[in-house]
Amino acid sequence: MAQTHQPDDPIATLEDVSVTYDDGTSFVLDNVSLHVERGEILGIVGESGSGKSMLASSLLDAIPDPGYLSGSITYQAEEKTIDVLELGQSELRSLRWEEISMVFQGAMSSFNPTMQIRDHFIETIEAHNGGVQAGMDRARQLLSDLYLDPDRVLESYPHELSGGMQQRALIALSLVLDPELLVMDEPTAALDLLMQQSILLLLRELQEKYQLTMIFITHDLALVGALADRLAVMYAFDIVELAPKQQLLSNPSHPYTRALLNSTPNLQAPLAEMRPIEGQSPAPINVPSGCSYNPRCPLATEECRTTDPAMDSPAPEHSVACFYWEKAQWEIELNYATDQPGGDHS
Amino acid sequence: MSEEPPLLELDSVTVAFENRPGLFEFGDESEQVRAVDDVSLTIETNDVVSLVGESGCGKTTLGKTAIGLQRPTSGTVRYRGEDIWAIRDGSAETTQSWEDVRSSLQIIHQDPGSSLNPNRRLLSILSEPLRQVRPALGASERRERIYSLLERVGMNPAPDFADRYPHQLSGGEQQRVALARALLMNPDVILADEAISALDVSLRVEMMDLMLELQAVFDTSFIFISHDLSNARYFTQHASGKIAVMYLGRIAEISSAEQLIHNPQHPYTSVLRWATPDLGGDVSTPEEIPMRTIDVPDPVDPPSGCRFHTRCPEAREHCTAVEPDPLPAGGADVRCFRVRDGSPYWNSPRLEEEESSSS
Numbered sequence: 178m179a180q181t182h183q184p185d186d187p188i189a190t191l192e193d194v195s196v197t198y199d200d201g202t203s204f205v206l207d208n209v210s211l212h213v214e215r216g217e218i219l220g221i222v223g224e225s226g227s228g229k230s231m232l233a234s235s236l237l238d239a240i241p242d243p244g245y246l247s248g249s250i251t252y253q254a255e256e257k258t259i260d261v262l263e264l265g266q267s268e269l270r271s272l273r274w275e276e277i278s279m280v281f282q283g284a285m286s287s288f289n290p291t292m293q294i295r296d297h298f299i300e301t302i303e304a305h306n307g308g309v310q311a312g313m314d315r316a317r318q319l320l321s322d323l324y325l326d327p328d329r330v331l332e333s334y335p336h337e338l339s340g341g342m343q344q345r346a347l348i349a350l351s352l353v354l355d356p357e358l359l360v361m362d363e364p365t366a367a368l369d370l371l372m373q374q375s376i377l378l379l380l381r382e383l384q385e386k387y388q389l390t391m392i393f394i395t396h397d398l399a400l401v402g403a404l405a406d407r408l409a410v411m412y413a414f415d416i417v418e419l420a421p422k423q424q425l426l427s428n429p430s431h432p433y434t435r436a437l438l439n440s441t442p443n444l445q446a447p448l449a450e451m452r453p454i455e456g457q458s459p460a461p462i463n464v465p466s467g468c469s470y471n472p473r474c475p476l477a478t479e480e481c482r483t484t485d486p487a488m489d490s491p492a493p494e495h496s497v498a499c500f501y502w503e504k505a506q507w508e509i510e511l512n513y514a515t516d517q518p519g520g521d522h523s
Numbered sequence: 524m525s526e527e528p529p530l531l532e533l534d535s536v537t538v539a540f541e542n543r544p545g546l547f548e549f550g551d552e553s554e555q556v557r558a559v560d561d562v563s564l565t566i567e568t569n570d571v572v573s574l575v576g577e578s579g580c581g582k583t584t585l586g587k588t589a590i591g592l593q594r595p596t597s598g599t600v601r602y603r604g605e606d607i608w609a610i611r612d613g614s615a616e617t618t619q620s621w622e623d624v625r626s627s628l629q630i631i632h633q634d635p636g637s638s639l640n641p642n643r644r645l646l647s648i649l650s651e652p653l654r655q656v657r658p659a660l661g662a663s664e665r666r667e668r669i670y671s672l673l674e675r676v677g678m679n680p681a682p683d684f685a686d687r688y689p690h691q692l693s694g695g696e697q698q699r700v701a702l703a704r705a706l707l708m709n710p711d712v713i714l715a716d717e718a719i720s721a722l723d724v725s726l727r728v729e730m731m732d733l734m735l736e737l738q739a740v741f742d743t744s745f746i747f748i749s750h751d752l753s754n755a756r757y758f759t760q761h762a763s764g765k766i767a768v769m770y771l772g773r774i775a776e777i778s779s780a781e782q783l784i785h786n787p788q789h790p791y792t793s794v795l796r797w798a799t800p801d802l803g804g805d806v807s808t809p810e811e812i813p814m815r816t817i818d819v820p821d822p823v824d825p826p827s828g829c830r831f832h833t834r835c836p837e838a839r840e841h842c843t844a845v846e847p848d849p850l851p852a853g854g855a856d857v858r859c860f861r862v863r864d865g866s867p868y869w870n871s872p873r874l875e876e877e878e879s880s881s882s
Contacts, residue, residue, distance in 0.1 A: 371750075
């Protein structure tokens with residue numbers, strides 16, 4: 178699907194990226210196009226099995242075998258443009274960590290349980306031929322940026338830290354080689370809400386301090402809403418709506434986005450108005466023709482069943498893949514109060 | 524007065540875990556953690572009590588103690604007025620057997636995938652508990668009961684699902700099976716320990732609705748454990764139950780869902796409220812964490828006085844010395860001096876900002 182507006186200074190650009198398995202019969206990423214603006218925090222939201230983790234892995238050309246990745250992914254380094262899918266093994270290794278770094282859910286499985294945290298940092302720095310002294314100075318600074326006591330944490334084994342401390346130490350580790358882009362896949366999902374929110378605040382501080390670009394992938398729209406500058410909503414292996422955060426939350430335009438927002442437990446909404454989304458997300462082998470959301474969509478017509486909607490633009494920088502986004506704004510009511518009601522487009 | 528005793532009653536329950544030094548560790552000081560410290564709680568018939576709090580606050584230990592999976596170090600747990608551990612030990616004159624108690628108090632775990640045997644079909648997984656409680660039931664009757672229950676939890680067509688293995692189900696469906704299995708025992712209380720936390724946000728309301736619907740049919744009470752205040756509020760308010768906020772083994776505040784969300788009394792409740800994302804209105808990034816430190820203190824050595832004082836944004840000198848007792852305030856029970864106008868707290872100096880580790 179086409180972008181509806183031109184980015185100013187993209188750090189990463191995806192064009193028509195697909196990931197297929199079984200000789201092209203099942204898509205787990207279906208022609209996704211997206212740019213990531215330098216210095217922004219982009220939130221990518223989707224349910225389990227919507228393809229959001231595949232999107233993250235594609236950025237680093239790290240699709241699990243035997244998946245086949247096609248399309249084009251370019252990364253804009255300071256002086257040159259890198260075509261990620263053309264890189265050899267050693268170039269790819271230096272792209273990972275030094276330019277683009279990733280943090281996954283569950284720090285416990287990312288750390289080696291028999292190594293002190295300090296050794297993880299040293300190993301990472303040495304593997305990329307960095308100076309250990311300077312690298313460790315940076316590590317200590319990052320740890321204290323994350324409200325951790327560097328002396329104590331570096332001497333600890335992973336199991337000696339709480340889940341929240343481990344996850345913060347992992348974020349520090351991912352930043353030790355000074356990457357430009359940090360991709361996080363459900364980085365806080367295993368933690369309690371209070372720790373999740375605290376980490377989100379710290380990420381915002383890190384982003385400003387080190388001028389990072391961040392991609393934050395989650396199934397929890399409400400959580401990432403507080404952090405992100407822009408939000409992308411994924412459904413059935415493609416992005417269906419993309420907009421600046423405030424715009425997306427106050428004027429969601431895809432019927433799926435509106436249903437997703439209404440299904441989210443919310444302290445403000447009246448109880449009776451929280452309701453689940455009817456039906457189930459499609460499996461990769463059996464994506465409906467036309468708009469992939471049409472079997473669950475209350476507004477679907479014959480057109481939706483036959484034609485895949487192109488991106489339309491309800492507002493500047495806001496793109497949505499739906500023929501009836503105006504109708505959706507009117508007819509699918511949100512269960513929480515928004516600043517600007519969406520009903521001014523008759 | 525011959526009032527019915529409450530369904531489940533915890534009276535001054537303490538659960539302590541001891542960490543003895545290992546073979547290769549020197550010294551002989553054993554460390555003790557009081558995961559639950561002097562907690563009293565009552566659960567009525569058709570009731571919902573939610574336990575919320577951070578990881579490690581003792582909510583799971585309290586829940587397991589309530590349903591007899593964890594023996595308290597001190598205090599008593601009474602089921603229909605009788606001490607369940609006395610029943611267990613056979614040391615009480617009772618009308619109930621330990622088997623009755625055990626089957627009346629059930630649990631659903633956070634991760635349904637690992638609580639269902641991967642090598643067996645659903646029919647066989649669900650037959651097992653029925654064989655235990657209803658040995659007289661014939662195979663076809665058993666199957667009928669299982670099918671009707673599977674339909675009840677929304678798994679249609681039931682014969683088709685009954686023939687599947689757990690890995691052939693989605694996470695939401697696995698959790699429904701776990702719920703069905705618990706319901707087969709006709710329990711009075713189900714402990715739902717983070718039962719919806721592993722599900723996608725969009726599936727949580729559906730699962731909670733199902734549990735509420737079944738509560739009405741089966742007259743079951745729920746102990747609902749969650750770290751997410753908005754889920755606890757949804758579940759509890761629908762059932763007109765109570766939410767207990769736990770902090771380091773103690774109940775900091777307990778009240779109705781409505782009151783707790785809209786008029787939190789304990790500063791810790793307000794912090795949890797802050798951590799719960801809101802969609803509407805103000806979605807701008809909050810600037811500061813409303814606590815003095817991020818991490819929970821080591822439970823081996825809990826802070827003196829009020830346990831929350833090391834993180835509390837409102838803490839004063841008085842809080843470091845004296846621990847507040849639970850005080851009634853507007854329908855809630857709150858362990859905080861701030862709910863009393865005449866408390867010495869108000870004349871005590873504010874705590875200095877502690878040096879945080881960030882420089």
